[in-house]
Amino acid sequence: MPLLEVKGLTKTFGGLTAINHVDFTMDEHQIVSVIGPNGAGKTTFFNMISGYYQVDSGTIKFDGHPLTKLTPEKVAAHKIARTFQNIRLFQNMLVAENILVGCYMHMKANLADIIFRLPRMRREEQEAYDKVMSLLDYVGLSGKEAELARNLSYGQQRRLEIARALAIEPKLLLLDEPAAGLNPKETEEMKQFILRLRKDRNTSILLIEHDMKLVMGLSDKITVLNYGEKIADGTPDEIRNNEKVIKAYLGVEDAEDDDAVGEVLA
Amino acid sequence: MSMANFLGRLKADAASFRLSGLSKKEWAIFVLQALIIIAAPIWLLLQPGSSVAFVLFLASILCVQKIKLPLWARIAIAVVDLALIMPIVGMTSGTFARVAAMIVIYAILSMGLNIVVGYTGLLNLGYAAFYAVGAYLYAIFASSQANNFMPFGVYPLSGNWFWLFLLLAVIVTGFVGFLLGLPVLRLKGDYLAVVTLGFAEIIRLLFNNLSSPINITNGPMGITPIQPPMLFNIKLDQPVHYYAIVLVLFLITFVVVKNLQNSRVGRAWVAIREDELVARTMGVPVVRMKLLAFSIAAGIAGMMGVVFAAMQSYVDPTSFTFMESIVILCMVILGGTGSIQGVIIGALAVVVLQLQILKDVSSYLTSLTASGILNLPSWLNPAKYERLIFGLILVLMCIFRPNGLIPEKRVLQMKAKLGIKPKAPKADQTNAASKEGL
Numbered sequence: 001m002p003l004l005e006v007k008g009l010t011k012t013f014g015g016l017t018a019i020n021h022v023d024f025t026m027d028e029h030q031i032v033s034v035i036g037p038n039g040a041g042k043t044t045f046f047n048m049i050s051g052y053y054q055v056d057s058g059t060i061k062f063d064g065h066p067l068t069k070l071t072p073e074k075v076a077a078h079k080i081a082r083t084f085q086n087i088r089l090f091q092n093m094l095v096a097e098n099i100l101v102g103c104y105m106h107m108k109a110n111l112a113d114i115i116f117r118l119p120r121m122r123r124e125e126q127e128a129y130d131k132v133m134s135l136l137d138y139v140g141l142s143g144k145e146a147e148l149a150r151n152l153s154y155g156q157q158r159r160l161e162i163a164r165a166l167a168i169e170p171k172l173l174l175l176d177e178p179a180a181g182l183n184p185k186e187t188e189e190m191k192q193f194i195l196r197l198r199k200d201r202n203t204s205i206l207l208i209e210h211d212m213k214l215v216m217g218l219s220d221k222i223t224v225l226n227y228g229e230k231i232a233d234g235t236p237d238e239i240r241n242n243e244k245v246i247k248a249y250l251g252v253e254d255a256e257d258d259d260a261v262g263e264v265l266a
Numbered sequence: 267m268s269m270a271n272f273l274g275r276l277k278a279d280a281a282s283f284r285l286s287g288l289s290k291k292e293w294a295i296f297v298l299q300a301l302i303i304i305a306a307p308i309w310l311l312l313q314p315g316s317s318v319a320f321v322l323f324l325a326s327i328l329c330v331q332k333i334k335l336p337l338w339a340r341i342a343i344a345v346v347d348l349a350l351i352m353p354i355v356g357m358t359s360g361t362f363a364r365v366a367a368m369i370v371i372y373a374i375l376s377m378g379l380n381i382v383v384g385y386t387g388l389l390n391l392g393y394a395a396f397y398a399v400g401a402y403l404y405a406i407f408a409s410s411q412a413n414n415f416m417p418f419g420v421y422p423l424s425g426n427w428f429w430l431f432l433l434l435a436v437i438v439t440g441f442v443g444f445l446l447g448l449p450v451l452r453l454k455g456d457y458l459a460v461v462t463l464g465f466a467e468i469i470r471l472l473f474n475n476l477s478s479p480i481n482i483t484n485g486p487m488g489i490t491p492i493q494p495p496m497l498f499n500i501k502l503d504q505p506v507h508y509y510a511i512v513l514v515l516f517l518i519t520f521v522v523v524k525n526l527q528n529s530r531v532g533r534a535w536v537a538i539r540e541d542e543l544v545a546r547t548m549g550v551p552v553v554r555m556k557l558l559a560f561s562i563a564a565g566i567a568g569m570m571g572v573v574f575a576a577m578q579s580y581v582d583p584t585s586f587t588f589m590e591s592i593v594i595l596c597m598v599i600l601g602g603t604g605s606i607q608g609v610i611i612g613a614l615a616v617v618v619l620q621l622q623i624l625k626d627v628s629s630y631l632t633s634l635t636a637s638g639i640l641n642l643p644s645w646l647n648p649a650k651y652e653r654l655i656f657g658l659i660l661v662l663m664c665i666f667r668p669n670g671l672i673p674e675k676r677v678l679q680m681k682a683k684l685g686i687k688p689k690a691p692k693a694d695q696t697n698a699a700s701k702e703g704l
Contacts, residue, residue, distance in 0.1 A: 104549055129680040
């Protein structure tokens with residue numbers, strides 16, 4: 001049984017069809033990338049999995065459970081976590097608190113526990129905090145726990161966002177352009193990090209990315225979207241030689257995408 | 267705050283305390299603050315009727331918050347000021363005890379509103395409605411009013427019921443908050459603010475008009491007399507008694523709010539304020555958390571309503587107008603939204619200004635006019651410019667200290683167990699970045 005199974009997914013905004021009958025599957029432990037030119041509907045696709053938009057038609061199934069009509073918090077309860085293209089941290093909370101919010105689902109304290117600060121609750125807080133510290137260590141942010149999230153540098157904020165998502169202990173991690181704004185060296189480090197993530201954390205990863213080098217080097221499978229439609233999917237080698245994909249990228253006159261075409265053709 | 271945790275903080279704070287590093291200016295401020303803290307209570311004790319001494323005494327509590335002393339010392343001074351000196355003064359001067367009680371009542375109300383406005387980031391312009399519900403709940407049953415519609419029982423209930431009504435008000439008003447929250451919390455930002463305002467007016471008008479066909483609230487005439495609280499059949503009807511009662515309630519509320527703040531619930535609230543969609547994506551049940559914030563804040567207001575009704579021995583709908591909600595909101599904004607210490611100081615500042623300073627200045631000017639030294643037309647009386655002065659202060663605050671007198675400061679409450687923090691903070695930064703990736 002595939003981990004994530006999307007069938008005939010469609011979403012329109014007014015007259016614009018952002019996602020048009022997309023079918024998609026991924027298995028457990030895979031790293032799958034969604035690529036496509038700007039405006040192809042990649043983020044919309046993510047947002048539909050996350051429960052941000054109502055699905056016009058089609059189904060999303062995760063681990064055998066339908067996600068189609070769920071709210072974001074219910075989706076999270078299925079252990080699906082995500083990061084955002086433009087980093088969205090809780091800016092005025094501490095670094096540790098950001099991750100503690102991610103621990104929310106795994107904490108059980110009820111109102112009486114909290115108001116009287118019963119031992120049960122204190123133990124749970126300590127456990128959560130220890131988890132936060134080990135996550136911070138894992139992403140290389142230890143020592144930063146008591147700083148405000150907004151005071152971190154760009155790269156650190158990206159790492160914190162991933163640490164926060166990991167606090168959910170996700171079965172599926174959605175990364176929306178994790179390498180945006182990173183230089184080539186950092187991008188290579190990101191690649192290693194994602195590979196390590198899958199191994200250590202026992203999670204499957206679905207990512208949107210523009211950086212072809214990263215995508216090709218990382219993915220077990222690639223899905224290509226263009227104008228809301230899936231034009232291809234397959235292994236990196238298959239995608240590299242796919243006529244439609246090359247055409248889609250050549251059709252766009254954009255410096256960044258021209259580079260991408262170079263990568264694809266390479 | 268767990269006790270052990272708290273003691274640990276005290277210890278750490280005392281250990282890190284140092285006066286030697288102060289600059290000349292800081293020393294001057296320190297000496298000035300220390301002088302006020304020592305002199306004001308002594309002056310007030312020597313001259314219990316002097317309102318200047320009283321205002322200075324209240325200002326000294328502000329200094330206690332700010333002065334560079336270890337936490338334990340500041341707490342000790344505050345306890346002596348609030349639990350020893352204030353009651354002594356209050357026993358001789360009922361007016362001051364009354365003002366002090368009002369300060370504490372508003373401090374508690376601000377802490378409650380701060381949960382909704384400060385933590386959760388929902389603008390509530392109708393907080394006085396919950397205050398009204400609590401006040402009427404006690405007023406109706408602790409006066410003969412309930413005889414008009416209750417089929418059983420003899421009213422007024424004795425003041426011994428006061429304590430039960432405190433609890434009952436929390437539950438009833440919390441539930442009212444929950445009910446109001448259900449439809450209201452689907453809205454966001456400005457819409458939410460306007461709808462809370464509307465609901466508050468509906469509640470006030472209900473109290474204003476529920477005098478027929480069944481007389482429940484006695485309409486605009488209000489309800490009086492209301493039984494004062496009794497403890498083991500001893501009447502507690504002096505202002506200083508109310509001061510003692512609200513001081514205890516203050517402590518309880520403070521601890522409860524603090525505990526909530528440092529829990530998964532408190533963090534969820536702030537997360538909702540910061541970014542609601544992301545909070546949901548992290549699995550925070552946003553609607554439930556907002557309802558909880560709304561209900562708890564409402565419960566706190568209801569509890570204070572009971573005290574207010576008992577203390578005034580009279581309630582009518584004019585005590586719970588839109589202006590009342592705005593005043594409480596001002597305290598929160600003035601003190602610092604999201605900061606407990608801030609909103610307490612905000613309440614102190616606003617109440618002192620309202621009930622003490624403006625009145626004092628007015629009566630001083632009137633006395634000057636009466637003795638012929640000054641010819642002040644009555645329309646220039648400062649007490650009449652209360653709202654103007656309020657407005658000015660708020661405008662100035664927004665320009666110069668937009669985050670309030672004591673801005674929200676997030677502190678990490680927990681300490682890692684030994685062995686969890688493996689590296690020194692400084693060195694790992696660059697290392698980790700290159701090693702860990704990203």
